[in-house]
Amino acid sequence: MNVTLLSSPSEQPISDERVAEWCRIDTGQDAATIQMLVFSALALVESYLNKTLMQTTFRGQTECRASSYDLPRVPVYDVMSVKVDGVALVRGTDWKVCGDRVVLTALPDACPVIEWIAGFHDVPPNVSNAIALLVSALYDNRTTIDPMTVKAVEWLCAPHRRVTL
Known part of the structure; x- marks a missing residue:
């Protein structure tokens, strides 16, 4: 399935105040750096989990006719439409x-286009803690991440990880 991003999340998975608290800095200080680090930590955690954390809208152009389609960006919050040849x-x-x-x-006459929202309604607390931990580690040391920090992030995220067999 060829997937296109239709809309990005309108909010962060963790508040600026919480990040400032974890990094032990004054709120508003280094705001651009903190936002970049949150974005990077979010990407790392989503990659590890194989899930979309914040509600994001996608369009998928399927490549074949079939009776069912696994959506590649999960968890699925809602499916907005399924169209075949432009007909809903x-x-x-x-x-x-x-x-x-x-x-x-029924088997469609052509390959359908599916639009859906993926992401959690509320990011699980242990996952947002993992993001905060990563941001703090990256803020303190911008060249490497301590292996113990990586283990802690994996441990916090493990209950929510999607593993494909």
């Missing part, structure tokens, strides 16, 4: 959502 299929009649998969009731 009816939710509940033509398709339904089963976990992170869209299931069609």
